Amino acid sequence: MKADPRGVLTGVHFMDGDHACCEGALAAGSRFAAGYPITPSTEVVERFASRVPTVGGTFIQMEDELAASITLQGAVWAGAKAFTVTSGPGFSLMMEHIGYAAMTETPCVFVDVQRGGPSTGLPTLPAQADMMQARWGSHGDYEIIALCPNSPQECFNLTIKAFNLAEEFRVPVMFMMDECVGHMTEKVVIPPADQIEVVPRRHTHKPVDEYLPYETNGDLVPEMAHAGEGYNFHITGLTHDERGYPNMTPQIQDKLVRRLQNKILQAADRIAMFEEEQLEGADVVVVSYGITSRVAQRAIEAARGRGLRVGKLRLITAWPFPDKKIRELAAKVKAFVVPELNLGQMVREVERAAAGQAKTFAVPHAGGGVHNPEDILKVIVEAGRCQTA
Amino acid sequence: MQLTEIRIAGFGGQGVILSAIVLGKAASIYQGAYATMTQNFGPEARGGACSAQLVVSDSPVLYPYVIQPDILVVMSQEAYVRFGSELKDGGIMIVEQDLVRVSDLNKEIQVYSVPATRIAEDLGKRMVLNSVMVGFFTAVTHLLDPDAVRKAVADSVPPTFRELNLKAFERGLEYGTIALSASPSLAEEELQAQYSRE
Numbered sequence: 058m059k060a061d062p063r064g065v066l067t068g069v070h071f072m073d074g075d076h077a078c079c080e081g082a083l084a085a086g087s088r089f090a091a092g093y094p095i096t097p098s099t100e101v102v103e104r105f106a107s108r109v110p111t112v113g114g115t116f117i118q119m120e121d122e123l124a125a126s127i128t129l130q131g132a133v134w135a136g137a138k139a140f141t142v143t144s145g146p147g148f149s150l151m152m153e154h155i156g157y158a159a160m161t162e163t164p165c166v167f168v169d170v171q172r173g174g175p176s177t178g179l180p181t182l183p184a185q186a187d188m189m190q191a192r193w194g195s196h197g198d199y200e201i202i203a204l205c206p207n208s209p210q211e212c213f214n215l216t217i218k219a220f221n222l223a224e225e226f227r228v229p230v231m232f233m234m235d236e237c238v239g240h241m242t243e244k245v246v247i248p249p250a251d252q253i254e255v256v257p258r259r260h261t262h263k264p265v266d267e268y269l270p271y272e273t274n275g276d277l278v279p280e281m282a283h284a285g286e287g288y289n290f291h292i293t294g295l296t297h298d299e300r301g302y303p304n305m306t307p308q309i310q311d312k313l314v315r316r317l318q319n320k321i322l323q324a325a326d327r328i329a330m331f332e333e334e335q336l337e338g339a340d341v342v343v344v345s346y347g348i349t350s351r352v353a354q355r356a357i358e359a360a361r362g363r364g365l366r367v368g369k370l371r372l373i374t375a376w377p378f379p380d381k382k383i384r385e386l387a388a389k390v391k392a393f394v395v396p397e398l399n400l401g402q403m404v405r406e407v408e409r410a411a412a413g414q415a416k417t418f419a420v421p422h423a424g425g426g427v428h429n430p431e432d433i434l435k436v437i438v439e440a441g442r443c444q445t446a
Numbered sequence: 447m448q449l450t451e452i453r454i455a456g457f458g459g460q461g462v463i464l465s466a467i468v469l470g471k472a473a474s475i476y477q478g479a480y481a482t483m484t485q486n487f488g489p490e491a492r493g494g495a496c497s498a499q500l501v502v503s504d505s506p507v508l509y510p511y512v513i514q515p516d517i518l519v520v521m522s523q524e525a526y527v528r529f530g531s532e533l534k535d536g537g538i539m540i541v542e543q544d545l546v547r548v549s550d551l552n553k554e555i556q557v558y559s560v561p562a563t564r565i566a567e568d569l570g571k572r573m574v575l576n577s578v579m580v581g582f583f584t585a586v587t588h589l590l591d592p593d594a595v596r597k598a599v600a601d602s603v604p605p606t607f608r609e610l611n612l613k614a615f616e617r618g619l620e621y622g623t624i625a626l627s628a629s630p631s632l633a634e635e636e637l638q639a640q641y642s643r644e
Contacts, residue, residue, distance in 0.1 A: 071471040071481075241510050242467065242483040244474040354508040430509065 058257050060084050060217075062250035064112050072245040074212040074238040075100035078168060079108065080247060081216025082140055086255050087166075088114030089132040089139040091125040093147060096180040097236040098170035101142040122147035126154035130163045134292060136258070136283040138220055140166035145174040145187055148194070156195030157294045158229035159317060162271075162279065164258070166219045168232040170239040171347075171398075173424035183236035184424030185347055186399035191231040192376050198314050200321035202328060203231035203376040205346040209243045215373070221256040222328065226320055227278050233375060235398065237348035237427060261288070270301035271313075277320035321377055330373035331382065335361075339368030340391045341440045344383075344407050346372040348427055349396050356396075356433035365441045375403060383410035392440035396420035396433045416443050447479050447504045450589060451512040455497035455529050456521025456542070461576025465519070466498030468580050468598045469590065473502040476594035482507040495524055502589070517587055519579065520546050521562070538587055542579070558586045558625055565617050574607070574614035581618025586626055592619060 064083035072080070079101045082090070088109070092102040106116040115132075119125040122143055129139040143151060148169045158165055171187050173179030191203045202222050206212045212234060219230040261268050261280035265287050271279045282288035295303040296310045321328070332350075336342060341360075345353040350371040360367045370386070372379065383406075387393070392415055395404035400421045408417040418440045422428050452469070456462045463485050470481035481502045499512040518533045520526045521542040533539055535553050543559035551557070560582040566575035577599055584595045596615060603611045 069475050071467060071475060071483075237484070237510060240484060242470060242485075243481065243507075348510070351508045351510065427509075427511065 058255055060250040060253035060255050061086055064088075065247060065250040065253060067247050067249045070245045070247065071242055072209055073100065073240055073242045074206065074209040074234060075170065075240065076104050077209040077212040077245045078142075078206075078216045078232070078234065078239075079104040080245075081213040082166070082220065083108060083112055084213070084247065084250070084253050084255075085138065085217040085220035087138040087140055087220060088112070089116075089129065089137040090114075090141060091117045091119050091128040091132070091139070092142050093119050093122045093125050095122075095144045095147045097172055097239050098142045098144045098147075098168065098234075100239070101168060101170070122150035123154065126151035126167070127157065129165055130154065130158055130161070133163050133165050134284050138164075138224070138258075140168060140220075142168040142170070144170050144172045144180075145184075146177060148187055148190060152190075152194040155201075155229050155231075156197060156199065159195065159199040159201065160197070160294050161292050162227035162317070163229065164223040164227045166216070166223055166230050166232055168216075168234065170234040170236060172236050179425050181236065182425040183348060183427065184398045185233075185235050185349060186402065186424055188233065188375055188397075188399065188402045191233055198318060200228070200318045201231060201376050202226065202228055202321065202374065203233050204330075205233045205372060205375050206238055207347050207350045207371070208238065209241060209245045211373075212238060213245055213247060217253060217255065218330075221254070224256040224258055225278070226324070226328075227259065227281070228321060231376070233347065235347050265289075269299045271297060272299045273316065277316050277323065325377040325379075326381060328374055328377060329379045329382065331379060332369070332371040332373060334369040335366075336368040336370065336386065338366055339389075340366045341394055341437055342368040342370050342386055342390050342392075343394045343396070343433070343437065344370045344372065344403070345396055346375055346403065347398075349398055352427045352430055353396050353433050355430035356437060359430065359434050360437045360441075363438070365437065367437055367441075372403070378403075378406045378410065380410040383407055384412065384414070387411035387414035390415050392416040392418060392443050394418045394420060394433070394436050394440050396422070396428055396436075398422050398424045398427065416440065447473070447502060447589065449501065449503040449505075449507070450517065451515045451534075452500040452502070452517045452519070453497060453512050453515040453529055453532075454500070454519040454521075455495075455525035457524070458494045458496045460496070460521050461573070461579075462496045462521065463498050464602060465576045465580050465583075466500045468577075468595065468602050469583065470500050470502070471602060472590050472595040472598035476597045477591055479504055480507050482510045484510055495522075495528070497525065497529070517583075517589070519583060521575075521579070523547065540579070540583055540586065542575075558582070558622070560618065560621055560625070562618065565621065566614055569610060569614055569617065571607075571610060574611050577603070577611040577614035578618035578621075581615040581620075582622040582625075583618075584615075585619045585622025
């Protein structure tokens with residue numbers, strides 16, 4: 058279905074990533090946000106708060122991130138598309154409720170504008186050090202989707218995509234920005250509403266007396282009913298059966314948790330988005346995401362200038378991790394080079410998926426700035442010299 | 447337009463960030479090029495050190511930060527001291543002449559001075575000094591089409607102050623054109639006569 062024009066600020070703007078993310082949320086049909094201010098993410102909800110009086114909708118500034126991350130789920134179960142926005146310290150506080158959203162299959166979006174950590178760290182400076190937290194931060198087995206924009210334009214486009222994926226798979230989607238992308242201002246083109254595709258809620262068509270909240274019909278994603286519509290309404294973080302009632306047997310646990318994983322894993326190839334360039338015949342492939350993908354591009358071009366055969370793979374979806382793509386490439390290339398603004402997170406995934414077929418080189422950076430392209434170039438050159446694994 | 451790195455620095459309240467927004471908008475929206483703007487500021491709303499980085503180019507801007515500026519605009523002594531030395535050899539420095547004393551320059555650079563604050567005050571509102579600066583920048587750097595910048599100014603300020611900002615832009619543009627065309631001493635005289643307060 059097409060976007061509701063009331064939320065779409067059609068035009069050509071010079072806008073930062075945080076504001077573009079907010080416009081993406083509005084274009085996707087989100088009319089509810091709950092948040093607790095934290096640099097460098099506050100501008101997203103600040104703009105949302107100033108836009109909803111004319112668009113229609115609600116912003117609540119909560120007492121903390123725990124409250125924000127569960128309030129938005131209440132709004133979803135009342136029928137809204139909802140999101141919250143935070144940065145590292147707040148993201149840590151939200152983990153409990155991210156697990157709750159995964160378990161209850163509440164479609165929603167968590168925006169994390171990453172800054173340097175651990176703890177309070179570097180409030181105004183960038184990092185990409187929450188990538189593993191996005192995947193593994195809450196307890197228990199679950200699969201997640203995480204997207205990584207690298208420009209304000211993508212902050213707009215991919216926020217819409219994040220809401221669409223959340224609705225399609227009934228999963229909390231992690232929108233992993235970084236301070237650079239959030240505070241960077243560039244041209245952002247917002248198309249007319251009739252050119253924006255939005256995925257509606259998977260609302261049940263069944264009559265009240267036939268509906269089971271967690272019954273699936275083949276595709277692993279159950280249909281929803283909202284509070285107050287007359288359907289039997291029971292949502293719990295406890296292991297539950299198709300009726301939504303607690304049922305804590307190993308059999309029900311196995312069935313439920315496997316389905317939560319499989320609904321994402323079985324669609325992983327379809328969910329995966331990446332940008333690729335000159336992978337054919339490459340000796341070295343630079344794998345990057347977010348702001349680092351733009352910094353790395355300078356190093357890639359410099360390396361090509363020296364005659365090296367360097368390909369680029371930019372991860373747009375970080376989770377589910379594109380195992381298949383890395384595995385296929387690993388059979389053909391000598392090495393992967395993985396620059397990121399952390400001391401080694403996604404590089405482990407690349408190494409795991411490469412499974413010894415190609416070497417993997419990290420280009421770590423503790424955050425607080427971006428890489429010097431020269432540092433990435435040095436590792437590309439080193440990787441180019443290595444013998445095939 | 448080849449890749450050009452610009453830093454604009456001063457203190458909060460001078461419109462440093464807005465200047466960068468206007469120039470970036472002119473390049474990327476009204477002139478079909480690419481522009482990326484980033485900013486640094488302290489926790490203070492006004493008075494703290496403030497700087498904006500703008501990278502413009504005919505092709506997409508990858509690396510978003512300024513490494514060594516081709517053009518440096520300094521609107522405070524603190525900004526001059528902090529960033530003066532990073533300007534590229536052969537680069538252009540634009541200074542707010544009443545607020546910055548240029549000294550110890552040992553590079554081959556071109557310095558252009560404009561009393562932007564005074565011109566803005568003559569127009570009735572000190573606040574528009576950034577539009578004067580943007581006009582002056584447009585004249586002396588030849589980087590952007592004046593018409594594109596004019597549109598960006600009109601588009602970036604509140605409607606109530608649009609006319610005043612456009613007037614400020616034209617004054618800065620004119621001041622820069624004179625500064626560029628006349629020989630340095632002559633320009634000094636001419637400009638002093640035109641804009642002296644007495």
